[in-house]
Amino acid sequence: MVCPREQQSDTAYGERMKTNTDKVSTIAGKAVDKNTVTIINNRTGESFDFPIMDGTEGPSLFNISTLYAKTGMFTYDPGFTSTGSCQSGITFIDGEKGILLHRGYPIEQLVNSSNYLDVCYLLLHGELPSKKEQLEFDTAITTHTMLHEQLTSFYRGFKRSAHPMAIMVGVVGALSAFYHSDTDIHDPIQRMVAAHRIIAKMPTIGAYAYKYSIGQPFMYPQNSLSYSENLLRMMFAVPTEEYKINAVSARAIDRILILHADHEQNASTSTVRLAGSSGANPFACVASGIASLWGPAHGGANEAVLKMLNEIGDKKQIPKFIARAKDKSDSFRLMGFGHRVYKNFDPRAKVMKDTCHEVLNELGISDPVLPIALELERIALEDEYFIERKLYPNVDFYSGIILRALGFPSPMFTVLFSIARTVGWIAHWKEMFGNEESQRIGRPRQLYVGTKQRNFKQIEQRKQKTPDWLRLWGNRRS
Numbered sequence: 502m503v504c505p506r507e508q509q510s511d512t513a514y515g516e517r518m519k520t521n522t523d524k525v526s527t528i529a530g531k532a533v534d535k536n537t538v539t540i541i542n543n544r545t546g547e548s549f550d551f552p553i554m555d556g557t558e559g560p561s562l563f564n565i566s567t568l569y570a571k572t573g574m575f576t577y578d579p580g581f582t583s584t585g586s587c588q589s590g591i592t593f594i595d596g597e598k599g600i601l602l603h604r605g606y607p608i609e610q611l612v613n614s615s616n617y618l619d620v621c622y623l624l625l626h627g628e629l630p631s632k633k634e635q636l637e638f639d640t641a642i643t644t645h646t647m648l649h650e651q652l653t654s655f656y657r658g659f660k661r662s663a664h665p666m667a668i669m670v671g672v673v674g675a676l677s678a679f680y681h682s683d684t685d686i687h688d689p690i691q692r693m694v695a696a697h698r699i700i701a702k703m704p705t706i707g708a709y710a711y712k713y714s715i716g717q718p719f720m721y722p723q724n725s726l727s728y729s730e731n732l733l734r735m736m737f738a739v740p741t742e743e744y745k746i747n748a749v750s751a752r753a754i755d756r757i758l759i760l761h762a763d764h765e766q767n768a769s770t771s772t773v774r775l776a777g778s779s780g781a782n783p784f785a786c787v788a789s790g791i792a793s794l795w796g797p798a799h800g801g802a803n804e805a806v807l808k809m810l811n812e813i814g815d816k817k818q819i820p821k822f823i824a825r826a827k828d829k830s831d832s833f834r835l836m837g838f839g840h841r842v843y844k845n846f847d848p849r850a851k852v853m854k855d856t857c858h859e860v861l862n863e864l865g866i867s868d869p870v871l872p873i874a875l876e877l878e879r880i881a882l883e884d885e886y887f888i889e890r891k892l893y894p895n896v897d898f899y900s901g902i903i904l905r906a907l908g909f910p911s912p913m914f915t916v917l918f919s920i921a922r923t924v925g926w927i928a929h930w931k932e933m934f935g936n937e938e939s940q941r942i943g944r945p946r947q948l949y950v951g952t953k954q955r956n957f958k959q960i961e962q963r964k965q966k967t968p969d970w971l972r973l974w975g976n977r978r979s
């Protein structure tokens with residue numbers, strides 16, 4: 502965004518201030534541009550104006566990109582809780598109200614009236630597809646579902662017991678070796694082909710990771726099936742038997758994919774943008790997103806939720822676990838609760854809860870962890886600790902139960918999330934190229950708190966106490 506203040510000389514700025522009265526406020530007897538934020542350095546008394554930027558929805562931001570040049574200081578914001586890193590038109594979240602919009606459409610409407618590939622189209626192109634566009638897009642995706650046969654040899658380099666997310670990071674990273682010299686990221690058409698390729702291949706890569714872990718042959722994709730049906734078949738079919746797609750399961754997978762398709766500037770999407778800002782290969786960027794997603798504070802949470810529910814094991818144990826979650830000396834947290842952005846119900850969690858009941862009912866499954874989950878949710882939502890901190894169930898709280906009912910082993914939960922989120926990652930990566938500012942290489946600053954400059958010491962001069970790492974290492978060995 503062009504900063505109006507920077508465009509003009511100070512004199513021109515002063516002239517504008519005199520004439521344009523609705524844009525001027527008077528603060529402490531001084532006329533100031535209303536569309537700015539003034540920061541005063543109380544050490545020196547100097548004041549600096551920064552232009553306010555307004556989006557179409559949500560809080561305004563003030564542009565501090567000239568902060569260092571003007572003040573000689575940086576800002577400090579660990580975890581980027583108050584920092585906007587880009588302009589984006591893909592997804593909007595109002596965490597206080599529990600609203601999630603993709604290109605303006607509420608997530609509930611998309612889940613109930615659309616399908617995953619239409620949502621992919623919407624995220625990538627900004628509009629829902631017409632009939633013709635839908636056909637062309639679906640065809641473009643299905644023609645890319647197969648993997649280069651050579652890529653399958655990468656799986657054999659992993660232990661059979663490897664976590665499938667480790668395999669995903671490796672195999673998706675390896676895709677960059679197959680599509681590097683013919684992927685010119687400065688060509689919009691090639692960026693689009695890269696987007697189609699990765700969206701199409703992710704279910705195949707994910708399903709192969711599972712098949713490899715259980716020693717079954719890889720099932721090739723079948724392009725007559727829908728995206729979700731194909732995923733189910735590649736996961737659960739075997740070459741020796743006919744595989745019947747269960748419509749309820751396919752619809753549930755499609756819903757889960759839609760609910761995880763994008764979530765604006767979260768850890769993994771920001772990782773993809775940051776990796777992409779250096780001009781890296783898009784498949785390598787997606788691999789970096791997968792690595793970031795894997796952690797239990799992000800995409801690994803649904804696996805962690807199920808582990809926690811199993812560990813609780815009985816409704817009677819819930820108060821003990823709630824007490825542990827509240828105890829600051831215990832690192833245990835209630836998995837599937839809380840969110841950096843939502844300070845209200847995660848709108849995706851509501852849909853997920855309904856889908857969970859629907860799937861269990863229709864498949865006739867009674868999972869002993871469901872009553873524990875429902876009771877845990879009830880107790881936590883009435884507990885002062887969770888109320889005060891606005892900790893509500895998030896999207897991961899019920900998704901694990903659904904996936905288990907559909908036959909997915911828990912290490913595959915995050916894989917499914919990564920398949921769904923690939924469109925979000927690649928849509929943001931693609932969007933970056935449309936905006937010059939966003940294309941600047943990402944380079945956060947730091948507050949250096951280490952040793953000041955000093956002169957090199959020869960080894961004979963170094964008299965140091967046992968460093969921490971050696972002490973810890975010694976304890977571990979003894």
Ligand SMILES: CC(C)(COP(=O)(O)OP(=O)(O)OC[C@H]1O[C@@H](n2cnc3c(N)ncnc32)[C@H](O)[C@@H]1OP(=O)(O)O)[C@@H](O)C(=O)NCCC(=O)NCCS
Nearest residue numbers: 797798799802826834835836837838839840841890895897
């Ligand atoms: C998602 C998450 C990382 C967001 O973290 P955040 O925005 O940085 O929030 P904070 O860690 O600052 O938490 C704010 C407060 O709530 C507490 N809190 C947050 N989530 C909690 C949880 N799941 N269980 C218990 N306490 C929790 C924190 O201890 C902190 O308490 P304090 O103010 O007394 O120190 C966090 O809520 C979490 O770890 N949740 C569990 C993992 C999960 O489900 N992740 C999936 C997200 S979709």
